[in-house]
Amino acid sequence: MSALIHLARRISLIPVLVACLALFVLMIMTFCDVILRSVFNSPIEAATELTRILMAVLVFSVLPIISVTNGHIAVDLTDGLFQKFRLSRLRDAIIHILAGVMLYWPVERVWVLSNRARDYGDVTEYLGIPTFYVGWFITIAVGISAVALIVTGLLYLFAPQYLSEPSK
Amino acid sequence: MTAALIGFAIVLVLVLMRLPIVFAMGLVGTFGFAYERGGSIFDERGLKAALSMVGRQIMDTAQDYGLSVVPLFILMGLFVNKGGMARELYAVSNAFLGHMRGGIAMATVAACGGFSAICGSSLATAATMSKVAMPQMRRYGYSDELSTASIAAGGTLGILIPPSVILVIYGLLTETSIGKLFMAGIIPGALGILFYLFAVRWTVWRNPDAGPAGERASWSERFSALGSVWAVLLLFFLVIGGLYGAFDFEPLNLTFSPTEAAGMGAAGAFLIALFRGGLTLGSTFEVLKETTFTASALFAVLIGAQIFSNFVNIAGLPEALIAMVTAYDVEPFVVILMILGIYIILGCVFESLSMLLLTVPIFFPLVTSLGYDPIWFGIVVVVVTEISLITPPVGLNVFILKGVVGDVTTGTIFRGVTPFWVADILRLALIVLVPVIVLYLPEQMGAMGH
Amino acid sequence: AEHTLIISSWAPPTHGINALMWPKFTEMVEEATDGRVTTELKLGIAPPPAQMDLVMDGAADASIIFHGYQAGRFTTSKLIELPGYEGSAEAASVAYWRAYEKYLKDAEEHRGVKLIALHTHGPAQMHTSEPVETIDAVSGLKLRIPGGVGGDVGAALGATGIQVPAPKVYETLASKAADGVVMPMESRKGFKLTEVAQNVYEMPGGLYRGSFAFIMNEDIFADLPADIQKVLEEEVFGEPLSREIGKIWDEIDQAGRAETEATEGNAINAASEADQKAFMAIAEEVRATVLEELAAAGVDAQAAYDMIKSEMAAY
Ligand code: NA
Ligand code: NA
Numbered sequence: 016m017s018a019l020i021h022l023a024r025r026i027s028l029i030p031v032l033v034a035c036l037a038l039f040v041l042m043i044m045t046f047c048d049v050i051l052r053s054v055f056n057s058p059i060e061a062a063t064e065l066t067r068i069l070m071a072v073l074v075f076s077v078l079p080i081i082s083v084t085n086g087h088i089a090v091d092l093t094d095g096l097f098q099k100f101r102l103s104r105l106r107d108a109i110i111h112i113l114a115g116v117m118l119y120w121p122v123e124r125v126w127v128l129s130n131r132a133r134d135y136g137d138v139t140e141y142l143g144i145p146t147f148y149v150g151w152f153i154t155i156a157v158g159i160s161a162v163a164l165i166v167t168g169l170l171y172l173f174a175p176q177y178l179s180e181p182s183k
Numbered sequence: 184m185t186a187a188l189i190g191f192a193i194v195l196v197l198v199l200m201r202l203p204i205v206f207a208m209g210l211v212g213t214f215g216f217a218y219e220r221g222g223s224i225f226d227e228r229g230l231k232a233a234l235s236m237v238g239r240q241i242m243d244t245a246q247d248y249g250l251s252v253v254p255l256f257i258l259m260g261l262f263v264n265k266g267g268m269a270r271e272l273y274a275v276s277n278a279f280l281g282h283m284r285g286g287i288a289m290a291t292v293a294a295c296g297g298f299s300a301i302c303g304s305s306l307a308t309a310a311t312m313s314k315v316a317m318p319q320m321r322r323y324g325y326s327d328e329l330s331t332a333s334i335a336a337g338g339t340l341g342i343l344i345p346p347s348v349i350l351v352i353y354g355l356l357t358e359t360s361i362g363k364l365f366m367a368g369i370i371p372g373a374l375g376i377l378f379y380l381f382a383v384r385w386t387v388w389r390n391p392d393a394g395p396a397g398e399r400a401s402w403s404e405r406f407s408a409l410g411s412v413w414a415v416l417l418l419f420f421l422v423i424g425g426l427y428g429a430f431d432f433e434p435l436n437l438t439f440s441p442t443e444a445a446g447m448g449a450a451g452a453f454l455i456a457l458f459r460g461g462l463t464l465g466s467t468f469e470v471l472k473e474t475t476f477t478a479s480a481l482f483a484v485l486i487g488a489q490i491f492s493n494f495v496n497i498a499g500l501p502e503a504l505i506a507m508v509t510a511y512d513v514e515p516f517v518v519i520l521m522i523l524g525i526y527i528i529l530g531c532v533f534e535s536l537s538m539l540l541l542t543v544p545i546f547f548p549l550v551t552s553l554g555y556d557p558i559w560f561g562i563v564v565v566v567v568t569e570i571s572l573i574t575p576p577v578g579l580n581v582f583i584l585k586g587v588v589g590d591v592t593t594g595t596i597f598r599g600v601t602p603f604w605v606a607d608i609l610r611l612a613l614i615v616l617v618p619v620i621v622l623y624l625p626e627q628m629g630a631m632g633h
Numbered sequence: 634a635e636h637t638l639i640i641s642s643w644a645p646p647t648h649g650i651n652a653l654m655w656p657k658f659t660e661m662v663e664e665a666t667d668g669r670v671t672t673e674l675k676l677g678i679a680p681p682p683a684q685m686d687l688v689m690d691g692a693a694d695a696s697i698i699f700h701g702y703q704a705g706r707f708t709t710s711k712l713i714e715l716p717g718y719e720g721s722a723e724a725a726s727v728a729y730w731r732a733y734e735k736y737l738k739d740a741e742e743h744r745g746v747k748l749i750a751l752h753t754h755g756p757a758q759m760h761t762s763e764p765v766e767t768i769d770a771v772s773g774l775k776l777r778i779p780g781g782v783g784g785d786v787g788a789a790l791g792a793t794g795i796q797v798p799a800p801k802v803y804e805t806l807a808s809k810a811a812d813g814v815v816m817p818m819e820s821r822k823g824f825k826l827t828e829v830a831q832n833v834y835e836m837p838g839g840l841y842r843g844s845f846a847f848i849m850n851e852d853i854f855a856d857l858p859a860d861i862q863k864v865l866e867e868e869v870f871g872e873p874l875s876r877e878i879g880k881i882w883d884e885i886d887q888a889g890r891a892e893t894e895a896t897e898g899n900a901i902n903a904a905s906e907a908d909q910k911a912f913m914a915i916a917e918e919v920r921a922t923v924l925e926e927l928a929a930a931g932v933d934a935q936a937a938y939d940m941i942k943s944e945m946a947a948y
Contacts, residue, residue, distance in 0.1 A: 031475070034471075034479075035468060035471035035472055035475060037475075038254060038471050038475055038478075039471055041446070042255060042258060042450050042453065044446075045255065045443055045445070045447065045449075046446055046447060046450035049439045049443050050437075053430075053435065053436045053437040053438060054434065054436065054437065056436075066248055066251050067246040067248055068246070070247075070250070070251055071242075071245045071246050073478065073479070074245040074478060074479050075245060075479070076479075077476055078479050080476070081476055081480050081483075086476055086479070087204070087206075087484075088203060088204050088480050088484050088582045088585070089201050089204060090576055090582075090593055091585075091592050091593050092575075092576060093199050093200070094201070094592065110200075110201060110202050110206075113202070114206045117206065117209075117210055120230075121237050124237065124238035125238045125241055128238045128239065128242065149242070149246070153241060153242055153245070157241065
């Protein structure tokens with residue numbers, strides 16, 4: 016069990032690296048686009064569509080990680096109350112499992128929509144990159160988030176010792 | 184309308200149960216949309232329709248070109264921080280203001296105002312300035328309430344002081360001159376800084392420990408501190424100058440849009456930090472990682488907010504509200520007050536862009552038909568939108584602070600924000616009562632365009 | 634009313650699409666059905682390229698799509714976008730629908746939704762901040778042009794493409810990220826080009842025309858009573874609706890032109906005879922390529938082109 020969780024943590028470095036690379040490329044590309052356009056009058060024509068793809072990559076790569084590390088923006092006005100009645104762990108378990116389960120249907124729909132785009136032959140304007148690749152990527156990222164949320168919720172319930180961050 | 188109000192209530196309960204906002208708004212928005220399209224929350228066709236809308240929101244929001252300013256400006260702020268520039272900026276602030284009680288918080292507010300002049304988004308302003316200012320205020324022993332509140336409130340200026348994403352959208356929604364809107368935002372923005380400075384003074388007057396006075400710096404110390412901020416000035420000059428066409432001459436012709444300014448600013452900050460030896464491979468990775476995490480959480484909230492907005496929109500809440508407003512056959516000024524009241528109530532739960540998109544199409548025709556100036560109304564809408572960003576329980580700027588700082592509760596921030604919120608209401612009252620504050624500059628421009 | 638169609642739309646609320654076209658649609662539907670069917674307009678539900686999915690899955694009952702926003706999905710829509718046609722948007726829209734019925738239908742590019750109108754905006758002209766007086770001056774300019782035929786024409790003229798959605802055009806021009814845009818005259822008002830692109834270079838017939846469709850959810854239509862379906866098909870959908878919407882495109886083009894003429898510092902430069910000839914040659918090349926593309930999609934491209942040309946001439 017702990018070996019498995021250890022492995023999951025190690026593997027999670029890969030999407031972080033991918034997201035960081037996407038962000039760095041986005042920054043450099045914008046810089047080069049402006050300079051090339053202003054000084055050399057030859058902008059990167061595909062800059063806009065690449066920006067869109069890079070954003071999807073950077074946002075969704077790390078979604079599974081922020082989903083299970085308290086990274087989502089939440090309101091903590093009632094934290095004291097839950098602590099007082101020792102319900103924090105139960106609450107976190109329910110929240111994680113509920114969030115994970117409720118993602119099933121959107122994931123399924125994103126998958127359907129992506130394959131529909133594939134069927135219609137949708138591509139990006141300049142480079143002709145098929146848009147369903149981005150859709151598949153988002154499906155996988157949100158799908159992994161859902162599974163990770165459910166697993167984390169179960170850990171809260173049955174094996175809290177494996178959670179690196181105690182429930183706040 | 185009833186369905187939308189019940190939806191509101193359920194979101195509030197779920198959010199208070201600590202369900203992340205994206206899931207609370209997403210869940211209620213989905214079932215609410217299904218109900219509106221299918222007549223029941225379990226209707227098969229209704230659910231398919233709702234999920235299709237949700238699926239498209241998930242895919243389209245993260246791929247919205249205009250939103251690329253969000254990660255890039257966060258990135259710029261972090262690089263500015265790593266390059267040691269933030270420390271220098273605060274050395275200067277401290278030299279000039281630190282000897283006053285609450286001085287660093289006042290400097291933070293002023294710095295937020297300055298940053299707003301290069302950033303079109305309040306969220307990005309708050310995110311950037313929290314990276315820059317928070318450690319400094321902690322170092323000088325400021326209370327968490329005052330520190331976080333001055334950034335959360337100061338950050339709201341991002342959408343009022345030009346450039347502003349929200350003003351651009353308002354201009355397009357209403358066919359109002361964007362150039363004039365930008366000009367109109369300047370004086371109310373400066374007033375915002377002034378009023379927030381009073382809010383800081385008020386906080387430290389009530390509780391002197393919240394923002395202790397530092398040592399008074401000599402004039403020679405002040406000037407030498409000034410000399411060390413060249414990198415910050417250079418960066419600001421690059422971003423602002425590029426935006427307003429300062430480098431638009433042969434053979435450079437260097438100009439860029441607000442969206443590109445974010446990328447230029449980030450790259451510029453990266454190069455300066457690199458040049459000054461403030462970056463290693465490891466710290467660059469840390470900066471990039473932190474940015475992607477923050478951006479991912481922000482986009483998630485935006486997706487949730489848009490799903491919920493779509494439910495409220497399809498449920499006809501905006502139309503119902505306007506029917507209520509028009510039902511009262513009263514003085515135009517009372518209608519304005521009612522609209523402001525509605526905005527402040529909506530501001531409790533809405534994210535700024537959704538609020539604008541939902542309400543402007545409804546209220547704008549009414550307000551202009553009553554004879555009010557469209558430019559003036561645009562600024563009023565942006566000011567109430569600013570207020571919504573720090574109004575509990577859903578104040579995005581407060582959540583940004585919470586997200587970036589981590590070890591403070593949103594309760595603490597909302598407590599600290601109260602005097603700033605009051606300052607905002609006073610400023611709003613002033614703008615509503617004395618429209619010339621808004622209209623003076625754009626009228627000076629005359630027919631110049633932009 | 635017995636039935637209310639939920640319309641999802643984009644563009645600013647004051648834009649002709651929402652201020653005039655959907656109200657016209659509503660008027661026609663109400664009149665044909667004696668008020669048994671009406672509509673409700675919803676803005677801002679999703680960006681333009683998402684509209685077809687929304688209608689297909691029933692998130693909205695009807696919507697408007699701009700074919701150029703979904704590269705790869707539509708080929709036959711390029712036919713009406715070709716430069717070189719002469720005539721109003723009304724004439725073009727009617728010809729477009731007739732050519733669709735006869736030649737384009739079989740390509741099934743709108744599969745999954747019910748197509749209820751096809752139309753095109755007025756001729757797209759070039760709007761720049763610096764005056765452009767000759768066609769040679771276009772070469773080297775950074776122009777915002779939408780995808781499809783517009784992009785092909787821009788490339789043939791030697792311009793560099795800048796890719797931004799229509800609502801971002803103002804910002805892009807104000808910051809000089811682009812030297813100009815190619816859009817119909819109505820956008821001078823709708824997107825405030827009078828402020829940031831004071832000069833128009835006008836080519837008769839335009840550099841291209843944009844292709845739009847009104848679409849409807851299939852199940853919603855199938856659920857309507859048979860008599861309502863019949864009357865909608867006969868009196869509203871197809872050619873009648875396409876004609877009325879085309880008329881509105883002409884009308885708002887006029888408003889954009891009037892605004893330009895009334896705004897100080899704005900100028901409309903008509904293309905010279907020589908430039909018109911030079912452009913005809915370019916248009917010819919673009920047309921040949923596009924017709925080949927259409928033929929590859931299984932359309933009798935030349936016949937369809939000739940039909941639109943003659944229908945418009947006869948209108
Ligand atoms: Na700003
Ligand atoms: Na709020």
